[in-house]
Amino acid sequence: MSLAEIWFGLFIVIVAGYLILDGFDLGVGILHLVVARTDEDRRTMLASIGPVWDGNAVWLVLTGGVLFAVFPLVYAALFSGFYMAFMLVLVCLIFRAIAIEFRSKEPGSRWRTGWDLAFAGASTGLALLLGTAFGNIVQGVPLDSAGNIEMSFVDLLNPFALLFGVTTVVMFALHGSLYLLLKTEGVLHERIRALVPRIIVLFVALIALVAGVLFLDDRQIIHKFTHDIWPLVFPIAAMVALYGVWRMVRDGRDGDGRDLRAFVSSALMIGLLLIAGGIGLYPTLLISTTDAAYSLTTANAASDNNTLVVCLIVALIGMPFVLLYTSGAYYIFRGKAHVESGGY
Amino acid sequence: MDPELLSRIQFAFTISFHFIFPPISMGLGLMLVAMGIVYIRTKDPKWRQMSFFWVKIYGIVFAMGVATGVVQEFEFGMNWADYSRFVGNVFGSLLAAEGVFAFFLEGGFLGLMLFGGNRLGPRLWLFSIFMVTFGAHFSALWILMANSWMQTPEGYTIAQDPAPARAVMTSFWDVVFTPSFIPRLLHVWDAAWTTGSAFMLSVSAWYLLKKRNVDLAKANLKLALPFFILFGVANLFMFGPNMAIEVTSQQPLKLASMEGLWQSTSCAPMFLLGWVDVATQTTSGFSIPCLLSFLAYQDVNATVAGINSFAPAATPPINLLFQVYHVMINLAPILAGIGVLGGIWYVWKRRIFQSRFVLWLLVLSVFMGEMAITAGWWTAEIGRQPWIVYNVLHTADGVSPLLSGLDVALSLGLFIGLYALLFLLFLFLLNRKIQAGPEPLEAVETVAVSSLPDTFREVFRKRPHGAGPPPPTEPDGTPLPQVDTAAAVDQPPADLDQAPADLNDDMDGEGRS
Numbered sequence: 001m002s003l004a005e006i007w008f009g010l011f012i013v014i015v016a017g018y019l020i021l022d023g024f025d026l027g028v029g030i031l032h033l034v035v036a037r038t039d040e041d042r043r044t045m046l047a048s049i050g051p052v053w054d055g056n057a058v059w060l061v062l063t064g065g066v067l068f069a070v071f072p073l074v075y076a077a078l079f080s081g082f083y084m085a086f087m088l089v090l091v092c093l094i095f096r097a098i099a100i101e102f103r104s105k106e107p108g109s110r111w112r113t114g115w116d117l118a119f120a121g122a123s124t125g126l127a128l129l130l131g132t133a134f135g136n137i138v139q140g141v142p143l144d145s146a147g148n149i150e151m152s153f154v155d156l157l158n159p160f161a162l163l164f165g166v167t168t169v170v171m172f173a174l175h176g177s178l179y180l181l182l183k184t185e186g187v188l189h190e191r192i193r194a195l196v197p198r199i200i201v202l203f204v205a206l207i208a209l210v211a212g213v214l215f216l217d218d219r220q221i222i223h224k225f226t227h228d229i230w231p232l233v234f235p236i237a238a239m240v241a242l243y244g245v246w247r248m249v250r251d252g253r254d255g256d257g258r259d260l261r262a263f264v265s266s267a268l269m270i271g272l273l274l275i276a277g278g279i280g281l282y283p284t285l286l287i288s289t290t291d292a293a294y295s296l297t298t299a300n301a302a303s304d305n306n307t308l309v310v311c312l313i314v315a316l317i318g319m320p321f322v323l324l325y326t327s328g329a330y331y332i333f334r335g336k337a338h339v340e341s342g343g344y
Numbered sequence: 345m346d347p348e349l350l351s352r353i354q355f356a357f358t359i360s361f362h363f364i365f366p367p368i369s370m371g372l373g374l375m376l377v378a379m380g381i382v383y384i385r386t387k388d389p390k391w392r393q394m395s396f397f398w399v400k401i402y403g404i405v406f407a408m409g410v411a412t413g414v415v416q417e418f419e420f421g422m423n424w425a426d427y428s429r430f431v432g433n434v435f436g437s438l439l440a441a442e443g444v445f446a447f448f449l450e451g452g453f454l455g456l457m458l459f460g461g462n463r464l465g466p467r468l469w470l471f472s473i474f475m476v477t478f479g480a481h482f483s484a485l486w487i488l489m490a491n492s493w494m495q496t497p498e499g500y501t502i503a504q505d506p507a508p509a510r511a512v513m514t515s516f517w518d519v520v521f522t523p524s525f526i527p528r529l530l531h532v533w534d535a536a537w538t539t540g541s542a543f544m545l546s547v548s549a550w551y552l553l554k555k556r557n558v559d560l561a562k563a564n565l566k567l568a569l570p571f572f573i574l575f576g577v578a579n580l581f582m583f584g585p586n587m588a589i590e591v592t593s594q595q596p597l598k599l600a601s602m603e604g605l606w607q608s609t610s611c612a613p614m615f616l617l618g619w620v621d622v623a624t625q626t627t628s629g630f631s632i633p634c635l636l637s638f639l640a641y642q643d644v645n646a647t648v649a650g651i652n653s654f655a656p657a658a659t660p661p662i663n664l665l666f667q668v669y670h671v672m673i674n675l676a677p678i679l680a681g682i683g684v685l686g687g688i689w690y691v692w693k694r695r696i697f698q699s700r701f702v703l704w705l706l707v708l709s710v711f712m713g714e715m716a717i718t719a720g721w722w723t724a725e726i727g728r729q730p731w732i733v734y735n736v737l738h739t740a741d742g743v744s745p746l747l748s749g750l751d752v753a754l755s756l757g758l759f760i761g762l763y764a765l766l767f768l769l770f771l772f773l774l775n776r777k778i779q780a781g782p783e784p785l786e787a788v789e790t791v792a793v794s795s796l797p798d799t800f801r802e803v804f805r806k807r808p809h810g811a812g813p814p815p816p817t818e819p820d821g822t823p824l825p826q827v828d829t830a831a832a833v834d835q836p837p838a839d840l841d842q843a844p845a846d847l848n849d850d851m852d853g854e855g856r857s
Binding site for chain 1: 408451804
């Protein structure tokens with residue numbers, strides 16, 4: 001196994017880390033206007049992600065940095081090819097960060113409502129854009145011989161890719177709602193608990209639609225699963241995890257530990273779905289629809305071995321620390337979220 | 345519309361806006377660490393009160409820095425795809441390392457810093473503040489390392505096969521310790537400390553001018569002033585001149601262009617103010633004789649190479665470079681001078697507290713610091729032109745090949761509008777917090793300091809449960825009685841009335857004091 005192939009795997013792990021961690025705080029944003037009715041509710045929602053959202057968002061920065069370092073040709077093609085989409089991602093990221101930090105710093109109701117809209121809109125928009133971008137990656141892009149993508153923003157918004165976008169929004173909403181079950185209590189908690197089964201039903205319908213479209217169109221990503229049996233373990237395990245979420249939430253009561261198991265199951269499900277996607281794409285990172293020879297793969301898009309080794313050493317030294325203080329922060333802020341003076 | 349020019353303007357705009365905030369994150373962070381140490385040593389509650397106030401300000405500044413920081417990482421790929429393909433091996437790995445080592449540190453401890461006052465004892469809160477500040481410095485270290493490689497690239501070879509051509513790392517340590525890295529790092533850190541301490545002085549001086557929070561402001565001014573003097577003087581006499589030596593040896597054409605020195609000259613002068621006429625190759629203005637030779641070679645008679653001794657095609661925009669460089673270089677002695685003046689006025693019978701003139705100078709010092717930093721960065725980056733990697737890759741060859749001018753014009757317009765809006769909101773909020781001033785300790789402290797866990801062992805043994813009174817039940821212990829959802833919507837949750845202090849603050853919250 002080459003270093004580039006190891007990095008393909010690690011990259012999938014990093015993306016999974018991002019989706020699992022930032023996924024729940026994006027989900028909280030998606031649900032912000034749906035479940036939180038009073039100012040108190042909204043502050044509780046924000047307080048639940050307040051101490052951790054910034055650390056979660058760093059995983060996206062890390063994803064970009066690692067792609068730049070390890071697969072620079074993919075990074076260059078993707079970011080320049082999806083120019084307007086990434087511009088909108090940036091607008092969402094900026095608005096979201098500012099909305100979370102600024103919202104409760106002024107008492108005015110117009111100030112707060114404005115930032116509530118910005119927070120919910122930016123969270124939903126971000127999930128939609130990232131999902132749509134992933135849909136286009138699965139579908140393949142018009143890569144030319146120089147490794148550039150010629151694609152307008154409107155081309156990106158094709159129905160196939162948008163289906164991935166909407167599915168991502170619902171997946172994050174589910175993940176975020178399970179996180180909120182851990183962090184809220186009382187009326188807000190019960191309102192969210194009543195909503196979870198509906199989100200699950202919607203998500204199952206969308207996943208079935210995605211799978212159906214992939215098989216009917218006979219996409220490249222599906223070939224691994226039709227030629228071999230073992231890769232099917234991952235999507236099946238993901239669906240088992242989803243069933244676990246359903247069971248835990250249905251039988252759960254606030255504080256009996258089942259909510260935590262539901263959240264962990266949902267995190268597992270996201271990770272497994274991403275691994276399934278990674279297996280489907282491997283060893284290709286970016287499929288060219290112009291000519292298969294132009295596709296960017298672990299063989300032709302990776303950095304040289306020196307860089308890959310340096311990055312591996314950086315990861316080996318750095319990641320234990322990352323896990324240490326991330327888990328430390330989650331531990332200290334464990335338990336139900338409370339609204340504080342001067343806080344969120 | 346030329347996508348290259350627009351991309352350059354956009355990058356310059358977004359990074360200049362971003363870099364308003366990191367110097368405060370570093371410099372104010374350092375001041376907060378100093379404040380925390382003083383509190384632990386003296387146990388004087390006024391330092392704790394000030395810490396609560398400054399941490400709130402820090403949160404606003406930090407949020408702006410985080411929000412505008414990710415933009416650059418995206419822009420390398422969006423606007424500079426060919427640059428990214430060329431440098432990914434080298435530059436990309438430094439960015440990735442910045443993420444792993446620095447951003448997670450900041451992200452992990454930021455929550456503890458902003459909300460640690462009511463959750464952690466003074467020592468652990470100080471530890472969190474230190475870690476966030478350390479993370480901010482560490483982030484600057486990696487990004488300066490990457491930028492220094494663009495200025496003075498080493499430790500690489502250029503591989504042509506397979507296409508596209510790219511810089512391949514031959515020695516990681518040579519990439520890390522390029523000749524310009526350490527001098528630039530010290531220069532930028534010190535500039536950030538100067539500006540951060542100036543920020544604290546500025547707010548304190550303003551309170552004294554307005555006769556508000558007088559005792560706190562005096563203590564604060566007394567704390568920050570020695571740091572400001574030290575940092576300002578250090579950049580003027582050490583780290584700044586050190587940069588002159590570095591640029592002279594590594595980028596002599598840049599040095600000549602910064603001073604508008606056309607012919608190689610012995611005893612070369614240094615301008616205070618001036619104008620470069622590129623057409624006639626003349627530079628006119630007020631100058632100090634021989635100073636440039638002295639700064640470059642520590643010898644007043646040394647010969648400094650002029651612009652004409654280099655290939656004519658590779659010169660940066662000389663007059664623009666000259667002007668921004670002189671903004672920075674003139675602000676350096678002004679900032680150090682304000683510090684020294686303030687110091688003398690303080691030592692001399694505490695006159696500083698009555699001198700409106702000196703207090704006003706201190707109010708303005710933070711703006712001067714920010715201006716000097718921006719001008720300094722412009723000097724570094726404009727001076728590198730027309731290269732994106734000095735003497736290796738032209739800026740024009742780095743731009744994304746299929747980028748349309750219209751797209752960049754659109755995104756640039758979007759950034760300008762967005763950042764203008766953000767900046768107004770930022771100033772509004774910052775102004776509100778500063779006007780409101782430090783709240784009394786009773787208003788911000790929800791738990792007695794003595795009850796907070798102050799060692800790692802205590803944190804992981806006790807159940808710290810956030811601000812406010814201890815919760816009525818263990819959060820994962822006895823389950824709450826099941827609430828009927830439909831009925832519960834109209835009723836307040838059962839435990840609302842048990843924590844009234846938590847609920848009342850938000851409507852009148854900050855505006856009260």
